[in-house]
Amino acid sequence: MSISLTKALEIVDAALAKGREMAFEPLTVAVLDAGGHLVALKREDRSGILRPDVAIGKAWGALGMGFGSRELGERAVKVPHFMNALMAASGGRFVPVAGGVLILSGGDVIGAVGISGDTSDNDEICCLAGIAAAGYVGQTGFRPPQ
Amino acid sequence: MSISLTKALEIVDAALAKGREMAFEPLTVAVLDAGGHLVALKREDRSGILRPDVAIGKAWGALGMGFGSRELGERAVKVPHFMNALMAASGGRFVPVAGGVLILSGGDVIGAVGISGDTSDNDEICCLAGIAAAGYVGQTGFRPPQ
Amino acid sequence: MSISLTKALEIVDAALAKGREMAFEPLTVAVLDAGGHLVALKREDRSGILRPDVAIGKAWGALGMGFGSRELGERAVKVPHFMNALMAASGGRFVPVAGGVLILSGGDVIGAVGISGDTSDNDEICCLAGIAAAGYVGQTGFRPPQ
Amino acid sequence: MSISLTKALEIVDAALAKGREMAFEPLTVAVLDAGGHLVALKREDRSGILRPDVAIGKAWGALGMGFGSRELGERAVKVPHFMNALMAASGGRFVPVAGGVLILSGGDVIGAVGISGDTSDNDEICCLAGIAAAGYVGQTGFRPPQ
Numbered sequence: 263m264s265i266s267l268t269k270a271l272e273i274v275d276a277a278l279a280k281g282r283e284m285a286f287e288p289l290t291v292a293v294l295d296a297g298g299h300l301v302a303l304k305r306e307d308r309s310g311i312l313r314p315d316v317a318i319g320k321a322w323g324a325l326g327m328g329f330g331s332r333e334l335g336e337r338a339v340k341v342p343h344f345m346n347a348l349m350a351a352s353g354g355r356f357v358p359v360a361g362g363v364l365i366l367s368g369g370d371v372i373g374a375v376g377i378s379g380d381t382s383d384n385d386e387i388c389c390l391a392g393i394a395a396a397g398y399v400g401q402t403g404f405r406p407p408q
Numbered sequence: 409m410s411i412s413l414t415k416a417l418e419i420v421d422a423a424l425a426k427g428r429e430m431a432f433e434p435l436t437v438a439v440l441d442a443g444g445h446l447v448a449l450k451r452e453d454r455s456g457i458l459r460p461d462v463a464i465g466k467a468w469g470a471l472g473m474g475f476g477s478r479e480l481g482e483r484a485v486k487v488p489h490f491m492n493a494l495m496a497a498s499g500g501r502f503v504p505v506a507g508g509v510l511i512l513s514g515g516d517v518i519g520a521v522g523i524s525g526d527t528s529d530n531d532e533i534c535c536l537a538g539i540a541a542a543g544y545v546g547q548t549g550f551r552p553p554q
Numbered sequence: 555m556s557i558s559l560t561k562a563l564e565i566v567d568a569a570l571a572k573g574r575e576m577a578f579e580p581l582t583v584a585v586l587d588a589g590g591h592l593v594a595l596k597r598e599d600r601s602g603i604l605r606p607d608v609a610i611g612k613a614w615g616a617l618g619m620g621f622g623s624r625e626l627g628e629r630a631v632k633v634p635h636f637m638n639a640l641m642a643a644s645g646g647r648f649v650p651v652a653g654g655v656l657i658l659s660g661g662d663v664i665g666a667v668g669i670s671g672d673t674s675d676n677d678e679i680c681c682l683a684g685i686a687a688a689g690y691v692g693q694t695g696f697r698p699p700q
Numbered sequence: 701m702s703i704s705l706t707k708a709l710e711i712v713d714a715a716l717a718k719g720r721e722m723a724f725e726p727l728t729v730a731v732l733d734a735g736g737h738l739v740a741l742k743r744e745d746r747s748g749i750l751r752p753d754v755a756i757g758k759a760w761g762a763l764g765m766g767f768g769s770r771e772l773g774e775r776a777v778k779v780p781h782f783m784n785a786l787m788a789a790s791g792g793r794f795v796p797v798a799g800g801v802l803i804l805s806g807g808d809v810i811g812a813v814g815i816s817g818d819t820s821d822n823d824e825i826c827c828l829a830g831i832a833a834a835g836y837v838g839q840t841g842f843r844p845p846q
Contacts, residue, residue, distance in 0.1 A: 263586070264556075264589075266453050267451060267452055267453055268838055296556070297457060297587065297588055297589010297590055297591060298459060298749050299451075299453050299590075300460040300591055301450075302451070303446055303448060303449040304413060305418070305445075305447050305448070310442055311441075312443060312445040315741050325748060326748050326750030326751075327748045327751075328725075328747070330757075341797070343773070343777070343780050343783050343784075343796055344795070344797045345646065346783075346784055346787060347754075347783075347797070348750065348795075350755060350791075350792035351753040351787075351793070352750055352792070353792060356750070362559065366795075370538060454663075458617075458618030458640065458644055458648070459618075459619075459620075459642065461631045462643060463639065465643050481635070484635035484636075485635070488638075490635065491635050491639075492638055495638060496642065499642075500639075500642035500643045500645060501643070502639065502642070502643070503639040504641060524571040526611060558744060558745050559744055559745055563742070589749060591743075592741055593750040595738055595740060596705060596740050597739050597740070598705055599705055599740060603735055603737040604735075606737060606738040
């Protein structure tokens, strides 16, 4: 199963609402299906022109390796050459910093959300808010939350 | 001036509503700003995994040359080598068939919408419906409509 | 739902058995999941070094547009510039000739199989034999078989 | 001489059996011939979508330089700019971490196996188990084992 457009939009809209509530910088929010393909994207006014690729890359990287991009960011500090290789292998669709979160339904990965615009920690807060609003579980690290 | 997220979403939603009204195949709709960068994208369930790139490529091609992708498609029949060169020059973000329409406001190009999913003629119908619903003028060819 | 490794291997092995039964040229068989990512691939001895990319490209193209690559091949004759654009947009993962067949389960696309090695018609015969052996339905054209 | 499909499958299946025996994470296993082209690949269910490219990249990198990817990983720590250049030069098919092992037969390199899914050390364990099961010698570093 992969995420539907209806549910993807619930995630995007709740993530953007969280960003406005917290007065974060303008955000770009992307939801990808389990295969790494765009289902929905919204870029707020004044969000930079690279933000869509960054948001997509965070989500894609999470799907690519099977764990959230926060974990990828921690590994990038320890083994930068490996993360560089993954950037190259993925054709640039791999952004290893927090803000790319797997979407779990019943233990299965059904997609991922990526956000770019504020700090990566704040981006992640909005990812999780969006996923929770849609009734799914978000995974930011190596293991699903218990 | 470039298109806002609010107006981009009006275009996307009206385009999708037109597609459902006409019982077209599942559609992917992308709105790009005047710089060719994504503002909003929605992919309906069962729309193929290359559709986002095709929708973006139609809109990007229109912005790239400054006229609607219907015109690009007609030129592709006459000068295919030129269009092939543009595909290569753009890194693959150039899809010269109908369904990529410039968004005009007061005579200025403020963005473009691209749609992929049904025949290119039908895709274009939805582009125009979306642009009209948002109160803008759509340009499918070489010259703005009079 | 996407195809499992177990079922993908049933398809690959039955396709290769068909090829040997028919005394076809050495084949390369690839099965992709619904997102266009490799699940299983086998290349027979003396099958050329580009064959993996061709087999993958046939299957990927089918998933990309949502119909079998036989249909894509027919369209490539009518609108070559469009197919060229899809090759570029997909980064070369788009091979519009017969031999890329969607795998349907209960009406849903759960993956695709691509074969390269003999004529494209013969490649397709093996795709269909493999899909049938695994208990699924193969779609070679624009519409699912009735 | 290059590895046959029959022997490549022996390696893949023994590597996957080792992974199940050790209760490793879901693995993707790729075997390339001496020319760096895929012979066989299997991706276990729940193995991430970038894993095929990572597994192929480890094996390709080993073939590319003529020694196992463990050695490449050690060099990447000392001369990261050189490894970055190799990633770029290879078009992204170069992943310098353990888990890409050359396959030697009578002292000749006849292919390479790459695995991605668990830690790189564990991936390498499965590479070596697969190669040994097929009756070949695996080379993880700069020199063939004595």
